[in-house]
Amino acid sequence: MxxxxxxxxxxxxxxxxxxxxxxxxxxxxxxxxxxxxxxxxxxxxxxxxxxxxxxxxxxxxxxxxxxxxxxxxxxxxxxxxxxxxxxxxxxxxxxxxxxxxxxxxxxxxxxxxxxxxxxxxxxxxxxxYGVIAVAGDSDINSLTDLMDKIKSDPSSVSVAGGSAVGGWDHLKVLIAANAAGIDDVRTIKYVAFEGGGEAVTQLMGGHVQAFSGDISEAKGFVDSGDIKVLAVLAPDRLPGEFDKFPTAREQGIDAVGxxxxxxxxxxxxxxxxxxxxxxxxxxxxxxxxxxxxxxxxxxxxxxxxxxxxxxxxxxxxxxxxxxxxxxxxxx
CATH class of the missing domain: 3.40.190.150 (Bordetella uptake gene, domain 1)
Structure with missing residues (x-):
């Protein structure tokens, strides 16, 4: 890995x-x-x-x-x-x-x-550290839920990020998907935007189903309730107010970014x-x-x-x- x-x-x-x-x-x-x-x-x-x-x-x-x-x-x-x-x-x-x-x-x-x-x-x-998130009102509540949805129907989930295809936000999704047992990570639908802010806006507008970014760019949107973090790609829970976010590892997905x-x-x-x-x-x-x-x-x-x-x-x-x-x- x-x-x-x-x-x-x-x-x-x-x-x-x-x-x-x-x-x-x-x-x-x-x-x-x-x-x-x-x-x-x-x-x-x-x-x-x-x-x-x-x-x-x-x-x-x-x-x-x-x-x-x-x-x-x-x-x-x-x-x-x-x-x-x-x-x-x-x-x-x-x-x-x-x-x-x-x-x-x-x-x-x-x-x-x-x-x-x-x-x-x-x-x-x-x-x-990287995060994978969904809209605040999404019925997806864990990283395993998201990965299971992708496994069952890859076309039903688009993931937005602030880097180009093959960029770091894209790679984080692929690392998590690979760790979740998705053999062909090329089935992941990734949509690239010019910056994390634009990617989150598309998530909030319902144009994509998930977001790959970093904790710093996601925090303001979490505080406002617009998005919810499914997993932090850290070895352990982050300190302070960020300890409420579960890691991917806690959910059986050994992904760190x-x-x-x-x-x-x-x-x-x-x-x-x-x-x-x-x-x-x-x-x-x-x-x-x-x-x-x-x-x-x-x-x-x-x-x-x-x-x-x-x-x-x-x-x-x-x-x-x-x-x-x-x-x-x-x-």
Whole structure:
């Protein structure tokens, strides 16, 4: 069983940051017009990452001016990636929200002509465990109910996600389906949208029957009663107010999927600017303000910066490529 669990890297990551981490103090670079690109429409995980981290950067006085957030949807993040590589390669004021969806698309060659080495990977701000949910008024009440419905009539269930076909939201459904005993996961009907917010809107409108996303993007809709979480793809129940959500494992489906959240920067960014932004992200992560945001939104610890993060992304790309070949998404 191939699973994605961010926890084994915690100790190594903390050590790497402690030894080789960055500090924003005494650096030659200082940002002027800071910008964060969220490679999707408003309401999804990348938008959440840009807006929350951008606010923290300004509130903590790490940057002198508010961070402009630009939504650049398209191609499961590919439009933004290409724009950064081809048009803004030397922009020292630019950071871009990224996640497991980004490394997944890179692993599958879904950003034509682009590779992970064309940008500089800054750091993470936590891990966001996957969820599978349905509308609040759905008669489906467990992950096993959903999987049984798919087994009996695959055409009766469409699952929406905020990544492209073959992307991370899609892969989470396939991992769960495989663990539930569905031999041919290609029978799963997955509908791709530009961001988790749009996918949830389609779920609430009755256009699809289930949603694959992450706990941070689902939380607001759960609080409003619009959706209900069938399962969290975590090894154990999440802490605090999230402990009410059952895991897939509790329901006899051994599926785990952790979505890292972080940032990359243009490949031509100067070393001073890169050191500043890697340090800035690390400083936000270490702050009490960010700890509160993590607790409120179900983010779990994952602290990677600089070279340690670069190595982590390379590993994720290799693992995702292997999984994608296994289930026939790529050759």
């Amino acid at each position: 191939i699973q994605f669990d961010a926890r084994p890297v915690f100790v190594a990551a903390v050590f790497a940051v402690a030894v080789g981490g960055f500090s924003t103090a005494a650096l030659a670079f200082e940002p002027t017009n800071s910008e964060c690109i969220a490679p999707a429409n408003a309401g999804g995980g990348w938008d959440f990452t840009c807006r929350q981290v951008g606010k923290a950067l300004y509130d903590l006085e790490i940057v002198p001016n508010p961070v402009q957030v630009t939504n650049m949807a398209g191609g499961g993040g590919g439009v933004a990636y290409a724009a950064v590589v081809n048009k803004r390669n030397d922009d020292n004021d630019l950071i871009v929200a990224a996640s497991s969806a980004t490394s997944t698309r890179l692993a599958q060659g879904a950003f034509p002509g682009n590779t992970m080495d064309q940008v500089r990977w800054l750091g993470t701000v936590g891990a966001d 952790a979505n890292w959240r972080g940032f990359y920067a243009p490949g031509g960014m100067s070393d001073d600017a890169y050191a500043f932004w890697a340090g800035a992200i690390a400083d936000v992560y270490a702050s009490d303000e960010w700890k509160a945001i993590m607790a409120d939104n179900g983010l779990m610890p994952l602290d990677l910066s600089g070279d340690a993060f670069q190595a982590f992304v390379a590993e994720q790309v290799a693992k995702t490529e292997a999984l994608s070949k296994e289930i026939g998404l790529i050759k």
